[in-house]
Amino acid sequence: QKNGVSNGTVYKKTFIEHFEQAPMYVAVLTFLGFGVGTIFGYLRDFMRAWGLEKRSVAAEREQQKDFVPLYQDFENFYTRNLYLRIRDNWNRPICSVPGPQFDLMERVTDDYNWTFRFTGRTIKNVINMGSYNYLGFAETDPNALKTVGKELQKYGTGVCSTRQEMGTLDKHVELENLVAKFLGVEDAMVFGMGFATNSMNIPALVGKGCLILSDELNHTSLVLGARLSGATIRIFKHNDMQCLEKLLRDAIIYGQPRSRRAWRKIIILVEGIYSMEGSIVRLPEIVSLKRKYKAYLYLDEAHSIGAVGPTGRGVVEYFSMSPDDVDVLMGTFTKSFGAAGGYIAGKKDLVDFLRTHSHSAVYATSMCPPVAEQIIRAMKCLMGLDGTTQGLQRVRQLGKNTRYFRRRLHEMGFIVYGNDDSPVVPLLLYMPGKIGAFARRMLDKNIGVVVVGFPATPITESRARFCVSAAHTREMLDTVLNALDELGDFLQLKYSRYSKSAHPELYEETRFEFED
Amino acid sequence: DVKRVKDYIYWLYYQYLLITCSYVLEPWEQSMFHTITVTVFAMVVYTAYVFVPIHIRLAFEFFSQIFGGQPESTV
Numbered sequence A: 001q002k003n004g005v006s007n008g009t010v011y012k013k014t015f016i017e018h019f020e021q022a023p024m025y026v027a028v029l030t031f032l033g034f035g036v037g038t039i040f041g042y043l044r045d046f047m048r049a050w051g052l053e054k055r056s057v058a059a060e061r062e063q064q065k066d067f068v069p070l071y072q073d074f075e076n077f078y079t080r081n082l083y084l085r086i087r088d089n090w091n092r093p094i095c096s097v098p099g100p101q102f103d104l105m106e107r108v109t110d111d112y113n114w115t116f117r118f119t120g121r122t123i124k125n126v127i128n129m130g131s132y133n134y135l136g137f138a139e140t141d142p143n144a145l146k147t148v149g150k151e152l153q154k155y156g157t158g159v160c161s162t163r164q165e166m167g168t169l170d171k172h173v174e175l176e177n178l179v180a181k182f183l184g185v186e187d188a189m190v191f192g193m194g195f196a197t198n199s200m201n202i203p204a205l206v207g208k209g210c211l212i213l214s215d216e217l218n219h220t221s222l223v224l225g226a227r228l229s230g231a232t233i234r235i236f237k238h239n240d241m242q243c244l245e246k247l248l249r250d251a252i253i254y255g256q257p258r259s260r261r262a263w264r265k266i267i268i269l270v271e272g273i274y275s276m277e278g279s280i281v282r283l284p285e286i287v288s289l290k291r292k293y294k295a296y297l298y299l300d301e302a303h304s305i306g307a308v309g310p311t312g313r314g315v316v317e318y319f320s321m322s323p324d325d326v327d328v329l330m331g332t333f334t335k336s337f338g339a340a341g342g343y344i345a346g347k348k349d350l351v352d353f354l355r356t357h358s359h360s361a362v363y364a365t366s367m368c369p370p371v372a373e374q375i376i377r378a379m380k381c382l383m384g385l386d387g388t389t390q391g392l393q394r395v396r397q398l399g400k401n402t403r404y405f406r407r408r409l410h411e412m413g414f415i416v417y418g419n420d421d422s423p424v425v426p427l428l429l430y431m432p433g434k435i436g437a438f439a440r441r442m443l444d445k446n447i448g449v450v451v452v453g454f455p456a457t458p459i460t461e462s463r464a465r466f467c468v469s470a471a472h473t474r475e476m477l478d479t480v481l482n483a484l485d486e487l488g489d490f491l492q493l494k495y496s497r498y499s500k501s502a503h504p505e506l507y508e509e510t511r512f513e514f515e516d
Numbered sequence B: 001d002v003k004r005v006k007d008y009i010y011w012l013y014y015q016y017l018l019i020t021c022s023y024v025l026e027p028w029e030q031s032m033f034h035t036i037t038v039t040v041f042a043m044v045v046y047t048a049y050v051f052v053p054i055h056i057r058l059a060f061e062f063f064s065q066i067f068g069g070q071p072e073s074t075v
Helices: A024-049 A074-089 A146-155 A170-183 A194-205 A220-229 A241-254 A283-293 A348-357 A359-363 A369-383 A390-412 A432-444 A474-491 A508-513 B002-019 B027-067
Strands: A101-108 A117-128 A187-191 A211-215 A232-236 A266-271 A296-300 A328-332 A342-346 A424-428 A450-452 A463-467
Touching (some): A024 A074, A024 A432, A074 A432, A146 A369, A170 A342, A194 A220, A194 A296, A241 A266, A266 A283, A342 A348, A432 A450, A432 A474
Parallel strands (some): A211 A266, A296 A328
Antiparallel strands (some): A101 A117, A424 A463
């Protein structure tokens, strides 16, 4: 389904997103599956409460049985009875670099996922479809890591101080200048942890008396930062510009709740690519709204920096807009740069303010030098400053891989959410029984996938999320697609009603040659 | 050919396990669930077999009385 655009002139290229709904029987069967799981959950809880079964589940002590119950809410019930039964698909320890292939430690359970034990074997060369390795910079090639090794010898690994005391190294200054040049803004500041960048800097920017308009599906770090700040939070439907405009108009017309004063600041929190849906934010419309109603925009480019855009500079470049349109550009180095940490970039006044007022700058340890050097070498590679075109090749390869993978999945008949250009590909599974079956069978075929269920997604829409990487070769993607085809037929996952062709015949001509 | 039929039946059984989420249950829970399902299904089939033909015949007689209405001759 194509989404029509409300302002025909704002988008310079077509914006195609898919959010197909499954047929009705799928929803009915999903609820049926959850019903059966819930009934058996109650049965097991009853048996555990009456001593018919002894299992080490989290329970209050005897003396606390008259207190307010700790483990009776739905989330704990769900964890105990539904999540635990298929728990072997998560928290799998890996023992190599998370590149396009990795090694997995083999784990078995003797008592239905209550305890695990390692057999000692490692499963080698599992194709990695779950790591956020969009540009393939998570590598152990000694040539590539030469400078990182040198900095490790020079600085060691620990910084042992915060930014404001003695933790600002020349590496940080070099990195911040490079990030500012990469994004095309005046100044940038880097922090040691991506989650902490959001949760510790939003409280420094907004406070009581301000209004935060945040998207429905924002990441926990943004939600935590918004709640810690003490500002009023209003949620608008995912990527829905009419809802956002209505909220903005109401905010300006009615002001603060009881005093009817004007809001001190109105800030819109959005992400570049939403990691559970694979959808891209409608940046041109948001920027025109923010200019009209005089609000500020905070863009979290955790998944989109390096991954979208013709030269990998994020959603701002993807929509051919100028970085001056966005007030606060935030991103992380975990996903596309193979390192750890986050940055906030924007006007020089903003970054100077954050250098003194951010909680992370005052209390958190700064980024360690070898990680900073890894980001510097990855960014130089992307910008072409190391003399090769390898960076641009990686971005192009990622774009090609993404389009190929998504096109083949749509042709096969799976329901896949999100924008056609986003490297995050969620494939919908819906029924709770299929979550465990899918992950286990893919591991048997030597492909590692991430499946996501209830607390991270709505309860009826469980999915398997693939992260395409520039380091995946066409053969690896073909292996994965063939396995998905087979598994889709075996588990009946091809719910789409709009698939173009079931099995595109690639070699029709040669087949006819032999028919004489 | 027998193997194909057996594989197909196993595939149908697997679909049933996935749809009703009994794939995740432990073996004794699965046996309990299968017993209950088979019992309910057998009762439905039995009720249909016993009652549905009688009801259809009565309904047919009721409607034909309204539209036809001719009394049967006793000669």
